[in-house]
Amino acid sequence: MTFIQMLLLAIVQGVTEFLPISSSGHLILLPVFTGYADQGPMIDIAVHVGSLLAIIAYFFKDVIALGKGGLASIGIGQAPAERRLFWWIIIGTIPAVIVGLFLKTGGYLEGFRSTTLVGINLIIYGILLGVADRLGRQVKSFEDMTLKDGIIVGLAQALALIPGTSRSGVTMTAARFLGYSRVEAARFSFLLSIPAVAGAGILIVPDLMDANSELLKEALITGVLTFIAAFATMTFLMQFLRKASMMVFVVYRVLMGVALLIWF
Template sequence: MTFLQLLIIAVVQGVTEFLPISSSGHLILIPYFTQMQDQGPLIDIAVHIGSFLAILLYFFRESIGLARGGLASVGIGKAPEQRRLFWWILIGTIPAVLLGLFLKEGGWLESFRSTDLVAVNLIAYGLLLGVADKIGPRVKRYEDMSLRDAVIVGLAQALALIPGTSRSGVTMTAARFLGYERVEAARFSFLLALPAVAGAGTLAVLDLADATAQMQWDALIAGAMTFVAAFATMAFLMRFLRHASMLVFVVYRVLLGAALLIWF
């Protein structure tokens, strides 16, 4: 792939991974609007790893806390609060991991790369995000996470394996329904992504080892550029949500989904 193609993929992934508008859906649409070849699942996973590293850096304090919780879980140090959050994040990741492995082994992931499916999910889950953002109490913070909340948001995260759903969007939707503040719903969503994306990256190492040298180089470049775009987007979104609602993302999703249904 050319550098321009990799740049487009990286920017689209970095921006859409953290905005609740579906990164996988936008990645699938790139070939249709640019006449570029489909980048394939290897590049898709590489750019998700770039996003993973951006989360680690932006939420450095929380990431260290989760690491301390993991160490405390095996008897190294004492950090009961961090240990509790570590386990809730880990448990919340299980639904997506199990469903992801099931779909990968069954060979169904490629069958989801459909513009019609992306369009319908953009609209349906966009409207659901709008409803969740408008109703219910808004008092809970990331530190208030319970096992129940982790499981519910984790189940929602599993739905994001279907393109057009949006991992950040559907997990923020679930968190908002559970009573989390906007910024805290986003923080909960991003930190919940860490184990799932790390797991996907681990599985990708096997595919990367079998790839050609050019494919390996393309994946490295795409992942690095995604890291930069993702970090900038995350910083923007966390500031934006302190002063605004999710309405602009809901409108964007509905308009894009409708346009895709008409166009294709």
Template structure:
């Protein structure tokens, strides 16, 4: 991979991972609109790891609280509120992990890397995002999470394994439909991503160990660049959602989806 390809992939991933417009869908589109070869699933996972590190840094206070909750869950320390949130985040992770393992072990993931599927999902889930944001109440915060909410948002997260759906988009759709404030829906979404993306990264590490030295270097560089782009995007989005709706992202998804169906 050239540095230009690594830079473009990192910028696209860093921006689209946190905006509800599908990072995996945009990564798949890069080879179609450039002369670059398909970067492959290993690079895709490497950039998601870069995004994960950005989430941990930005939400370090929440991550610290969840860590305390994890220790409390095994009898070390006493923090009932964080222990409850820890178990709920864990419960919300199970659907994505289960479906991810099924798709990976069954060899189905490569079959999803098509532009028509990306385009269709951009439109369908974009409309659902718009409806949830338009009619969803703004009552709840992350601390109000219940087991039911965690599982429902976790089921929505599992759908994002199909490119074009958007992990942040599907989880924010579910959270908004359940009455979470926009910024809190994003916060809920990003914290729920930590164990799911970490699990995917662990699986990818096994593949990375067997990859060539050059591929390992490419994955490391691209993941690092993604981390920088992701931090900047997350700061923008969290501020944006405190005073604006998700309509601009809905319009972008629908227009892009229609354009892709027409072009490809």
């Protein structure tokens, strides 16, 4: 890949990963509109890892708290609140892990790289996001998370393995339906992505071991560029959600989905 292609991938991933408009869908569309060769699932996951590092950097205090909860779970230290939240994150991750392993081992991931599927999902899940944001109450915070809430949001996250759904979008949708505020829905969505994206990164380790040095270099450069774009986007989104609704993202998703279905 050229540096321009890697830069475009990083910007698209860094911006769309945290805005509820589907990063995987945009990554599939990028080569369609630019004429570049499809970057493939390995580079897709590499840029997701760049986004993961941005999440860890932005929510560093929350990540440390979850780390304390993990240690408390094995008898190191006393942190009951952190331990409870740690387990809600783990439990919420299980559905995505199961579905992800099924899709990877069955060879179904490549079959999802369809522009028509992206367009349909942009519309359907965009409308659901709008309904949830309009009807959902804003009374809960991340600390109010229960086992039931963790499972529901986790099941929603599993749907995001299909391009066009948007991992952040569908988990925020579920959280808003459950009564979490916009900011807290985004916060939980981003923290929930940590083990899921880390797991996806682990899945490609065998492929990376067999990859040539050029592909490894491209993955590293694109991941670093993605980290920069993702951190900037996350900072913007968390400030934006304190003052505005998600309707602008709903409109964007529906218009883009309709345009894709007409175009293709």
